[in-house]
Amino acid sequence: MRRHSAALFLAAGTLVLAAISLFVGVISLRPSEVLFDSEAFGLMLDSRLPRTLASLIAGAALAVCGMIMQMLVRNRFVEPMTAGTGQGAALGILIVVLLFPSASILVKMSIATATALMSSIGFLLIVRRLPPAQPLLVPLVAMIYGGIIGAGVTFVAYQWDMLQYIDTWLNGDFSGVMRGRYELLWIAAVMTALTYVIADQFAIAGLGRDASINLGLNYDQVMILGLLAISVVAALIVITVGAIPFVGLIVPNIISRRFGDNLRATLPLTALCGASLVLVSDIIGRVIRAPYEIPVGTVLGVLGAVVFLWLLYARPNHAR
Incomplete structure (x- = not known):
């Protein structure tokens, strides 16, 4: 019941x-303006709707992938963006950018996925x-x-005078998200x-190679x-x-400490919590120095460090 209430x-x-x-945002909007003003609706x-959807998708996807990576590596202190x-x-x-500057977005996605x-x-x-x-050696x-x-x-x-360009990719920021520039996130x-479909197999893989094979799991395939999903x-x-x-x-650490390691039951909670965290960070970045914005990666760097220290010293509270 606690899990359903939390969801x-x-x-x-x-x-x-x-x-x-x-x-x-920089331009204040009211619901009545959106309904009756064509510029506000545009x-x-x-801008606003794509940015919100991008925050939701990115937060949920990163949280779920973090949970899966921790199960595969069998360590709670790793995540895709720092590993x-x-x-x-x-x-x-x-x-x-260096070899195929005129490549399509599909080619960029394919090469980035491969690397x-x-x-x-x-x-x-x-x-x-x-x-x-x-285990602390892993993180x-x-x-x-x-x-x-x-x-x-x-x-x-630096050698190709592209530091400012590459910094864009290394620091998360939703200020440039517009309609037509975020749709890849739906993939x-x-x-x-x-990943939810095979959540049980990821949970078994988290037991280790020998135990997984003994339970009949195709460990290497999983x-x-x-x-690949990560x-x-x-x-x-x-x-x-x-x-x-x-x-x-x-996010995976908070959810697993509170509700255990049943991926089938906790992945929806993980996705919701990750989406909420990114949304909160994006909103803070927009209002703390309005009309200027602080990148969400910077906000999460501060909030994440504080929460991570709490996770290191807090006692686990697994659900029964």
Whole structure:
């Protein structure tokens, strides 16, 4: 019953935050203006609604992918945007810009997904060699691994005088989201929804390779599907709005501490909580220095660090 109540609370909160997001910005809007003013309606349709939908999709997708990655790696302190996947997507975008500057958005997405997938596989291969008795080594290696890839991207961008361009991909920001420039995120939404179909298999994979095979699971296939879903989502989000940190780290930890590790039951809660977190951060970034905006990646960097410290010291409270 607690899980159902939490789902209803999160759904209602997300709807309220979405409504607030639609009417917060440099240009103030009121519901009556949207209904009777064609310019206000156009602003809502072209900017506010796409921005709100992009925040919802990005937050939900990152949170769910963070939960899946933690199950696959069997460590609660990793997430795609700090474990090399996000940096790998940025590397793919840099390769496209340097070698194929006139490529279509589909080509950019494909190359960014491929480099993100290779980065994820590389991280997984490194993690397998770490001693299981020292789980804190995994997030440390993740940060170092992601930092090395990010440093390589920055170095190449500096050589080609593209630092400002690449910074756009490494810092999440919804200010440039408009109608016609966010629709790729719907693919991320579909991929996130598909992960729910095989949520039970991800949960079994989280038991480890030997236990999964003994239970009849095709372990390698599930790992590939999970990494592919994570890579596609990360690439699409980086291409559309940039890298958004901490969502895939703190949201899964909060949900799992409160409601346990039953992915089939907790993935909807994880998606709602991630969407709400990104929406709150985006709204804060719009109002704290209005009419100027603070990128959502910066806001989440501060909020995420505080929540992460709380997670380190708080006692787990698993649902029974």
